[in-house]
Amino acid sequence: MSGAFMLIDNIPVEIQGEKNILELIRKAGIDLPTFCYYSELSVYGACRLCVVENKWGGIEASCSTVPKAGMEVHTNTPRLRKYRKMILELILANHCRDCTTCDKNGTCKLQELAMRFGIKEVRFENAKKAIPLDKSSSSIVRDESKCILCGDCVRMCDEVQNVGAIDFAYRGSEMRISTAFHKCMAESNCVGCGQCAAVCPTGAITVKNDTAKIWDELSNPEVKVVAQIAPAVRVGIGEALGQTNGTNVMGKIVAALKRIGFNEVFDTSTGADLTVLEETNEFLKRLEQGKEGPLFTSCCPAWVKYAENNYPELMGNVSTCRSPMQMFGSVLKEHYSHSNKKVVVVGVMPCTAKKAEAERDEFKEEGIPYIDYVITTQELIQMIKEAGLVFDELEQEAVDMPFGVNSGAGVIFGVTGGVTEAVIRRIADDKSINTLRALAFKGVRGMQGVKEASIPFGDKMLQIAVVSGLKNADDLIQKIKNGEKQYDFVEVMACLGGCVSGAGQPFAKGDEKAKRGQGLYDTDRMSSIKRSEENPVIMSLYSGLLKGKVHQLLHVKYAGKE
Amino acid sequence: MEQVIDFKALDEVLVKNNFSKNNIISILQDIQEQHRYIPHEAFPYLAEKLGISTAKIFGVATFYENFSLEPKGKYIIKICDGTACHVRKSIPILNKLRDELGLSKEKITTDDLLFTLETVSCLGACGLAPVITINDKVYGAMTPEKAMVLLKELKEASEDVK
Structure with missing residues (x-):
């Protein structure tokens, strides 16, 4: 109890350290519209939809007004309604309104607000110059004719990801979001994390849609289509299909994929188990050789790209392990190498950067990629809907053999700290269940962007850091470089909170992302196999398919790496 | 076309501005002063040094x-089109110069990089209207004919240098 109150629409609301009255208004159960406000980004105050009227008739933007005791504001007055409608009408005037063919149709905030405020007519002419689509990136598509200049993408790219691929350019009516010198996204320093698309309220930045290619493959009788599903998908897909957010619906996803026509369905967590073993080996070898600097994880392709762009000198510290998707992809291609049909491997991922990873030359053999296509959780939702499947009524199914076993350690890869915890489980001397449970409280779990842990190993303490969000990663690297911090192992995920927050997932706010992470830990608790090395499938792989091919199939040398 | 950017001079600009990203406008002004425009090569270099x-x-x-990303001419002619200059017929001067130099609203610099022709909103010398400046030297009470004379002198001067 702070004892300080303000009046919102004549209702007293207690101020409890909220940074702005917008948060307080939302706490009071009023869904004030905004385009440019996200709690994890700085306050920009551009869209003016969150305006409120104070008791003197003054109009102020609630997102950038600090609450004070005794304040009185109204959120729904005739003037405010008039202003909001006018703003929406003006935004719509300069907006490409081909809603039915837009990728964002149904999830567009502008569409939603135009509906909410009953905009039936736009009186103004569209004065915007036509700018061609930018489809150059493997991850995202930019359509400037749908940009409302809220700047969410700019602040996400700069403040959270420290990439700064795009920014505002020019001024006034000429203003647009642009890369430096209007380079296409593929030629910019974009890392493909897609977080810009995740916060874009309209269809100005969308995730590249590859579903048409998958449908083509599925309908081709000459092709065997194999899917692998990443850990984070199972806890992120449900809400959009009538389930509870954060609940593991893996069984239903498998059933849906089978009904859609996939021949075999596997779990990327099995690939993650391979990653745990390979990465742990590499880590222990590094420790033994006393190499300088920490070992950085390499599961996240946006992080790998970021390191390549900004810290080429650190690439020697980035693990040579392929990402779980790629490890599993190479294993699958090897497994089906004698198949009489063409085998196509599809990754179902929470991630947009995986699309770009799949296209990298390092992950091709004689021009044929290990992963043929990557679709995101959102694209899978679209396919399920297109196929007319009632998700709620699907009977759960298990993934296929011979790879249908995975450990809990592999599942928690989908949330920040998961890779680290899986590796610690592997190296821990004491394999008892109590030690394993205690690991959860060592500081590696939780949605914070920076976490640290010290783990005893032999006669020394291993210093471990877990970061998510590339800005957090960059800050940590600076500290390592100037000697302020020393670590043995650093896990980096480009998206805040890890893969559960990936840009391929349906949009979720902070606490909903945490629920997805919790869903993965719940799954881990229910797994009989907790450690990757206890997975019998993995062990038989090492004595079979992988024999003499570990390096060829599971490791990578990124171009430009010394 | 233009000389390769002098990174040493760029470093001096950065030192003068304490390598501070807050001084970005001042840094860009200094670079523009050196090159008469901001060369593209300067951008990634500045980004790395300033951390933006x-x-x-x-x-x-x-x-x-005021910032130009395209190379500008040796002589930068600014024609004032503020209210006072406008009513005292600045536009005919502009049109005459454009015709003579083969320039337009979009193309403001001659191919030989000798002249750049721009309009400005007010030079603060309304008493001398219409006013033009050539490389910041002020010429008052202009007419299209007087402008042609000036242009001829400048062309001859640069011929002599050659």
Whole structure:
């Protein structure tokens, strides 16, 4: 109890350290519209939809007004309604309104607000110059004719990801979001994390849609289509299909994929188990050789790209392990190498950067990629809907053999700290269940962007850091470089909170992302196999398919790496 | 076309501005002073040294009309089109110069990089209207004919140098 109150629409609301009255208004159960406000980004105050009227008739933007005791504001007055409608009408005037063919149709905030405020007519002419689509990136598509200049993408790219691929350019009516010198996204320093698309309220930045290619493959009788599903998908897909957010619906996803026509369905967590073993080996070898600097994880392709762009000198510290998707992809291609049909491997991922990873030359053999296509959780939702499947009524199914076993350690890869915890489980001397449970409280779990842990190993303490969000990663690297911090192992995920927050997932706010992470830990608790090395499938792989091919199939040398 | 950018001079500009990203406008002004425009090569270099993105610097450089990302001519002619100059017929001067130099609203610099022709909103010398400046030297009470004479002198001067 702070004892300080303000009046919102004549209702007293207690101020409890909220940074702005917008948060307080939302706490009071009023869904004030905004385009440019996200709690994890700085306050920009551009869209003016969150305006409120104070008791003197003054109009102020609630997102950038600090609450004070005794304040009185109204959120729904005739003037405010008039202003909001006018703003929406003006935004719509300069907006490409081909809603039915837009990728964002149904999830567009502008569409939603135009509906909410009953905009039936736009009186103004569209004065915007036509700018061609930018489809150059493997991850995202930019359509400037749908940009409302809220700047969410700019602040996400700069403040959270420290990439700064795009920014505002020019001024006034000429203003647009642009890369430096209007380079296409593929030629910019974009890392493909897609977080810009995740916060874009309209269809100005969308995730590249590859579903048409998958449908083509599925309908081709000459092709065997194999899917692998990443850990984070199972806890992120449900809400959009009538389930509870954060609940593991893996069984239903498998059933849906089978009904859609996939021949075999596997779990990327099995690939993650391979990653745990390979990465742990590499880590222990590094420790033994006393190499300088920490070992950085390499599961996240946006992080790998970021390191390549900004810290080429650190690439020697980035693990040579392929990402779980790629490890599993190479294993699958090897497994089906004698198949009489063409085998196509599809990754179902929470991630947009995986699309770009799949296209990298390092992950091709004689021009044929290990992963043929990557679709995101959102694209899978679209396919399920297109196929007319009632998700709620699907009977759960298990993934296929011979790879249908995975450990809990592999599942928690989908949330920040998961890779680290899986590796610690592997190296821990004491394999008892109590030690394993205690690991959860060592500081590696939780949605914070920076976490640290010290783990005893032999006669020394291993210093471990877990970061998510590339800005957090960059800050940590600076500290390592100037000697302020020393670590043995650093896990980096480009998206805040890890893969559960990936840009391929349906949009979720902070606490909903945490629920997805919790869903993965719940799954881990229910797994009989907790450690990757206890997975019998993995062990038989090492004595079979992988024999003499570990390096060829599971490791990578990124171009430009010394 | 233009000389390769002098990174040593760029470093001096950065030192003068304490390598501070807050001084980005001043840094861009200093670079523009050296080169008469801001060469593209300067952007990634500045981004690295100042710790801000190339796109952000591009945003600042395109926000201000005064910054040019294209090379400018040896002589920068600014024609005042403020209210006083406008009513005293600045536009015929502009049109005459454009015709003579083969320039337009979009193309403001001659191919030989000798002349750049721009309009400005007010030079603060309304008493001398219509006014033009050539490389910041003020010429008052202009007419299209007087402008032609000036242009001829400048052309001859640069011929002599050659």
